[in-house]
Amino acid sequence: MKLLLLLLRSSKKLALLTILFGALSGAASASLVGIINKALNPEADSSVTDIALPFVGLTLGTLFTRMGSNFLLNMLQQDILLNLRLWLSRHLLTTPLRTMEEAGAHRMLTSLMQDIITLGLGVSAMPEVLINAAVVLAGLCYMAWLSWPLFLLILGVLVVGQILYAVPAGIGTRFQMMAREQNGILFRKFMALTEGAKELRLHRSRRRAYYDEELTTNARALRQKHLKSENFFAIANGLGSLIYIAVIGVLLLVIPRFTTLSHAELLGAVLVVLYLQQPINVVTSMIPHVRRSEVAISQIEKLGAKLTPESTLVKTLSENLPAQETPRDFERIDVVGVTHTYKNEKDNEKFTVGPISTSLSKGELVFIIGGNGSGKTSFAKLLTGLYMPEAGEILVDGKTVTTETLDDYRQHFSAIFFDFHVFDRLLGLSSPDLLEKAAGYLKELQIDHKVTIGKDGKLSTTTLSQGQRKRLALLAAYLEDRPVYLFDEWAADQDPQFREVFYKKILPDLKARGKAVVVISHDDRYFHLGDRILQLEFGQVVSDARPAEKRAVSA
Numbered sequence: 001m002k003l004l005l006l007l008l009r010s011s012k013k014l015a016l017l018t019i020l021f022g023a024l025s026g027a028a029s030a031s032l033v034g035i036i037n038k039a040l041n042p043e044a045d046s047s048v049t050d051i052a053l054p055f056v057g058l059t060l061g062t063l064f065t066r067m068g069s070n071f072l073l074n075m076l077q078q079d080i081l082l083n084l085r086l087w088l089s090r091h092l093l094t095t096p097l098r099t100m101e102e103a104g105a106h107r108m109l110t111s112l113m114q115d116i117i118t119l120g121l122g123v124s125a126m127p128e129v130l131i132n133a134a135v136v137l138a139g140l141c142y143m144a145w146l147s148w149p150l151f152l153l154i155l156g157v158l159v160v161g162q163i164l165y166a167v168p169a170g171i172g173t174r175f176q177m178m179a180r181e182q183n184g185i186l187f188r189k190f191m192a193l194t195e196g197a198k199e200l201r202l203h204r205s206r207r208r209a210y211y212d213e214e215l216t217t218n219a220r221a222l223r224q225k226h227l228k229s230e231n232f233f234a235i236a237n238g239l240g241s242l243i244y245i246a247v248i249g250v251l252l253l254v255i256p257r258f259t260t261l262s263h264a265e266l267l268g269a270v271l272v273v274l275y276l277q278q279p280i281n282v283v284t285s286m287i288p289h290v291r292r293s294e295v296a297i298s299q300i301e302k303l304g305a306k307l308t309p310e311s312t313l314v315k316t317l318s319e320n321l322p323a324q325e326t327p328r329d330f331e332r333i334d335v336v337g338v339t340h341t342y343k344n345e346k347d348n349e350k351f352t353v354g355p356i357s358t359s360l361s362k363g364e365l366v367f368i369i370g371g372n373g374s375g376k377t378s379f380a381k382l383l384t385g386l387y388m389p390e391a392g393e394i395l396v397d398g399k400t401v402t403t404e405t406l407d408d409y410r411q412h413f414s415a416i417f418f419d420f421h422v423f424d425r426l427l428g429l430s431s432p433d434l435l436e437k438a439a440g441y442l443k444e445l446q447i448d449h450k451v452t453i454g455k456d457g458k459l460s461t462t463t464l465s466q467g468q469r470k471r472l473a474l475l476a477a478y479l480e481d482r483p484v485y486l487f488d489e490w491a492a493d494q495d496p497q498f499r500e501v502f503y504k505k506i507l508p509d510l511k512a513r514g515k516a517v518v519v520i521s522h523d524d525r526y527f528h529l530g531d532r533i534l535q536l537e538f539g540q541v542v543s544d545a546r547p548a549e550k551r552a553v554s555a
């Protein structure tokens with residue numbers, strides 16, 4: 001039902017046209033039974049042309065309407081898949097970062113990859129389901145025209161058949177839901193196969209334990225659930241078909257003894273039952289695909305509901321944006337009592353960053369320091385607007401950042417987090433001298449011998465060492481030319497020489513250009529270069545001072 005609604009919702013016109021073609025095909029096909037019945041009936045006085053012409057006409061009619069319905073449904077199917085992929089992509093692009101982190105990458109990837117493919121299979125089963133359902137319907141109409149009592153008998157049998165089918169099929173669907181959940185777990189294990197490739201290769205016992213305890217156990221559990229689901233559907237199909245054999249037996253052996261129905265009526269009924277068996281089998285055998293795709297729709301919907309988009313972000317994907325945004329300027333950003341709490345549902349643990357109050361001025365270089373897990377990155381996410389503060393506020397030149405202006409506020413920042421990503425093309429940048437500037441920066445960052453940039457802004461490669469990739473990320477940040485730069489342990493992967501360049505040349509240059517620069521760092525050799533040092537411990541600011549003042553306090 002969900003699938004049918006989805007078809008109707010995505011394009012009513014196409015869906016109705018498809019159903020119309022399917023129904024015509026069904027009617028033509030059922031009329032063929034009438035012709036065949038007429039031809040088989042010795043009492044009917046019909047000439048060859050009475051039979052042959054309609055027979056050929058109906059055969060061609062069945063062929064073309066079926067093909068038409070299939071063509072339309074193919075188009076509908078591809079439209080639905082396209083829309084779904086884009087819908088899910090839009091959700092993933094516009095959901096708050098924290099929601100995305102909570103939902104988990106594996107769940108999103110399973111939905112993007114698997115659910116949409118499963119849904120596609122269900123949609124592609126729909127033409128057959130619809131056409132064959134139309135054949136069944138038309139066959140029943142013919143039966144009703146032939147003989148009311150026999151029509152009621154066959155209808156009754158169909159209802160019993162459906163009930164016999166529905167009970168095991170319902171159990172099969174439940175196992176399918178469980179299999180889908182299990183598949184998500186297995187997908188996560190597969191992801192660890194690539195993410196933990198080095199650790200798994202270096203340690204033999206770990207590799208063995210991962211294979212036995214994680215992969216094999218979960219893959220077996222998945223097999224078991226799929227098997228149970230398919231077996232219940234097999235039972236459902238078996239019981240469903242059995243009923244037709246039984247009804248033919250009743251029609252041939254029982255009915256003639258107790259009724260005065262004519263030979264032609266009985267022959268017609270047997271023909272209809274035999275003729276309907278195949279389309280009904282097609283419909284029932286397709287139902288697992290349809291059910292599976294309904295499970296996929298539920299999962300996609302569930303994920304979509306979880307990934308509630310930030311309302312202001314949605315329109316940024318459709319409204320016109322300038323090719324190159326004008327750089328924003330500011331004098332001072334004030335952070336007043338902002339907090340963020342991570343809640344770990346499993347063990348009910350909480351970690352709160354803040355309340356933090358501090359400020360950042362144009363042309364200022366601030367180091368954020370503190371032990372591991374003290375909340376530096378979390379604070380950086382609050383500062384850059386990636387996390388909306390749960391309490392407190394951020395002000396730009398005295399103006400409070402609200403949910404409506406949050407995305408505008410983010411456009412002040414170019415940030416390179418420790419888990420940064422480098423896109424293989426310069427995206428969203430279009431100044432006339434972009435390529436020229438990029439080539440200059442590549443040279444300055446000493447990676448011009450490794451990477452070149454094509455006319456379309458495509459980077460020749462991004463498969464570089466971690467330190468080199470960080471330099472590429474810095475190249476993108478340079479080209480963005482935003483008023484605030486944030487570096488999260490950027491220099492940790494640089495060689496000592498380039499680390500020196502970073503702290504003694506790159507940072508002062510940015511500062512001299514009026515940029516505000518925030519650097520999360522453990523390199524205490526360079527802290528004296530900053531204007532201020534903000535120290536965090538356990539999510540709280542323990543000191544916010546000039547380097548000289550800080551040294552005096554430490555001494």
Ligand SMILES: Nc1ncnc2c1ncn2[C@@H]1O[C@H](COP(=O)(O)OP(=O)(O)OP(=O)(O)O)[C@@H](O)[C@H]1O
Pocket residue numbers: 101342343351370371372373374375376377378379
């Ligand atoms: N995605 C997350 N989900 C749940 N808790 C998190 C998450 N990220 C961070 N935390 C919690 O917040 C705390 C601070 O993490 P954060 O990454 O901000 O620290 P950090 O100071 O940047 O650490 P490091 O120097 O190791 O990078 C962690 O100890 C952890 O309890």
